[in-house]
Amino acid sequence: MSEDVINSAAAPGPVPTVSVVLSQALISLFPGASMRVTVTAATVGEMIDALDARWPGMGDRLRDSQPSVRRHINIFCDGNRTQLATPLREGASVFVLTAVSGG
Amino acid sequence: MVHKVLLLVGTKKGAFIVESDARRAEWSIRGPFCETWPINHVIGDPATGTIYAAGGNEWFGPAVWKSTDLGTTWTHSSAGLKYAEGETPIKAAWSLARAGNVLYAGVEPAGLFRSTDDGQSFEHVSGLRDHPSRSGWVPGAGGMILHSIVPHPTDPQQVWIAISTAGAFYTADGGHSWQPRNRGTRADFMPEDQRYPEFGQCVHSLVMSPGDGEWLYQQNHCGMYRSRDGGQQWESIEAGLPSSFGFPAAVHPRDPRTLFLVPLNGDIAGRFMPEGRTAVYRTRDAGDSWTALREGLPQQNAFFGVLRQALTTDPLSPAGVYFGTNTGQLYASGDEGDSWTCVTATLPPIYSVETLALPA
Numbered sequence: 461m462s463e464d465v466i467n468s469a470a471a472p473g474p475v476p477t478v479s480v481v482l483s484q485a486l487i488s489l490f491p492g493a494s495m496r497v498t499v500t501a502a503t504v505g506e507m508i509d510a511l512d513a514r515w516p517g518m519g520d521r522l523r524d525s526q527p528s529v530r531r532h533i534n535i536f537c538d539g540n541r542t543q544l545a546t547p548l549r550e551g552a553s554v555f556v557l558t559a560v561s562g563g
Numbered sequence: 564m565v566h567k568v569l570l571l572v573g574t575k576k577g578a579f580i581v582e583s584d585a586r587r588a589e590w591s592i593r594g595p596f597c598e599t600w601p602i603n604h605v606i607g608d609p610a611t612g613t614i615y616a617a618g619g620n621e622w623f624g625p626a627v628w629k630s631t632d633l634g635t636t637w638t639h640s641s642a643g644l645k646y647a648e649g650e651t652p653i654k655a656a657w658s659l660a661r662a663g664n665v666l667y668a669g670v671e672p673a674g675l676f677r678s679t680d681d682g683q684s685f686e687h688v689s690g691l692r693d694h695p696s697r698s699g700w701v702p703g704a705g706g707m708i709l710h711s712i713v714p715h716p717t718d719p720q721q722v723w724i725a726i727s728t729a730g731a732f733y734t735a736d737g738g739h740s741w742q743p744r745n746r747g748t749r750a751d752f753m754p755e756d757q758r759y760p761e762f763g764q765c766v767h768s769l770v771m772s773p774g775d776g777e778w779l780y781q782q783n784h785c786g787m788y789r790s791r792d793g794g795q796q797w798e799s800i801e802a803g804l805p806s807s808f809g810f811p812a813a814v815h816p817r818d819p820r821t822l823f824l825v826p827l828n829g830d831i832a833g834r835f836m837p838e839g840r841t842a843v844y845r846t847r848d849a850g851d852s853w854t855a856l857r858e859g860l861p862q863q864n865a866f867f868g869v870l871r872q873a874l875t876t877d878p879l880s881p882a883g884v885y886f887g888t889n890t891g892q893l894y895a896s897g898d899e900g901d902s903w904t905c906v907t908a909t910l911p912p913i914y915s916v917e918t919l920a921l922p923a
Contacts, residue, residue, distance in 0.1 A: 485598075485622065489598060489623065489639065517641070520624060520641045520645075521623040522623075524624060524645075525645035525650070525652045525653070526649065530622065530623065532621050532622045533622055533623075558622045559622070561622060
């Protein structure tokens, strides 16, 4: 997979640049999507906004209307499961994974 | 002149398309589509050939899928398919209906959405959830779902819907205001003196006969019913059937007095074929009398059920009748139910079956 770079239209001031790894199940829903992508985002919520701007509809697949990260989606950063408001640091690696579920 | 008949099958593990020529004797199967998401309902628009599929995925939430090339490629959208922040999020899209240029989607938790851009985005028909009865809606065993959407054949302002467990509702103003349409249907699960409430009945399937929009039938958790006035009054048609319980109902494409049902053995008796013997029941007189149709169907050890959207007819003459089981078998009749063949016995649990008849 090629690596895309997405520039967030987020808040003024220095915004962290982070590397995001998307699950195969997610990118299968968006033809042309990359498994590895670099975005600028200060929080996990902003990271999802950036992904949605690049691949419209991806936000709905990761975030529900509460709004929260969907129950069976795990977004890890620095080894920890995150929430929408979790801040991202410069250079962080973020993994968007599908949890064990289904039947 | 119909050239091709497609069975549009929603299953626990994706949508399938089962295809035959107009003889309906040999069938081929394509799928699974929709990335193997659980697909609750698949419909086709005979005017355009577009196929729509409603589903919801444990990981990625609800979506309405669409194919404009008979299933070769698909897109998906849930744009606008959401309630206000803080409300319980939508788990899945459950039921679809096309009315003119409007695509309706019923969802869980129960609500109605409308798309006027061919499924690219949706808007909430909020008048239904604003109904004062909503605080009294109670989820059934399958959840709180809006599973039946019945547009009027000519007047786009009129729509009937059904919710488990809230009952049937009707709008005459395009969804701004709604009225319960449950008079005469029972709620056996309520105390004896409260069994005919204004709302709260557990409708399993609501269908409209061809004609002027006045003839409705429903399979309820508690009985089978007909209405000849758009649901203002219902009357029982369960006499002559093996039980009062079942899920689906399907109308004939031309005869308003013909209806097909699949009664199961009972709500707390296992919910499978009565005595393990498969039968579709057909009436030709609007429910006054019933015939059990068994030829070609398993007559022993049939411990499966047929879910609420998994029985349908096609528009050919004689009409085809089709049903899928919750154990993955798909049955077809090309003679209005007189005889049956098993198209396949190896699909995932089948949630819905609809037909799309295409011209040459």
